[in-house]
Amino acid sequence: MSFQHQGLASGRWQKLSFFGQMANIGSEVERAISWRNKGNSLYSRKAAERALELLFLTIADLKNRGRLKELTRLYEVLVDYFFGQNQYSSSDCLWQKYFYAFNYAARIMV
Numbered sequence: 872m873s874f875q876h877q878g879l880a881s882g883r884w885q886k887l888s889f890f891g892q893m894a895n896i897g898s899e900v901e902r903a904i905s906w907r908n909k910g911n912s913l914y915s916r917k918a919a920e921r922a923l924e925l926l927f928l929t930i931a932d933l934k935n936r937g938r939l940k941e942l943t944r945l946y947e948v949l950v951d952y953f954f955g956q957n958q959y960s961s962s963d964c965l966w967q968k969y970f971y972a973f974n975y976a977a978r979i980m981v
Contacts (some may be wrong), residue, residue, distance in 0.1 A: 884928045889938070892929045894977040896922050897970025903953060904963045919953035 884892065899922035906915035923946065929935055930942045952961040 884925070885932050885934070888977065888980055889929075889935055890973050890976040890980055892925070892932070892935075893970065893973035896925045896929065897966075897973055899925060900949070900966050900970060904966065908963070916953070919949070923949060 887895070899918050903915045903918035903922060906912075906918055926942065926946050926949065930939065930946065935942060948959050948961060951957060951959055952966070
């Protein structure tokens, strides 16, 4: 697999806490939402792909193996939201609220 985040894929990602990983994924999701709302589907798609790449790295991180059910479901629902038919009825607001908690947790853990 060819990663856009080469440095993170080579091992730096595993050094981040789970909350840090999820906060970074949330940043990419927020970018994807923002670009889509601005009408730039290309940038939105690229940000969503980066979010999925980071989520893939999070799933592969051994310290997160107890969270695999949530992480793989998150992957499925994000793919559905950005690239599918949105059969789970997700919304921009739902994703912003979901990832806000991780941003907050990552901040207080520093």
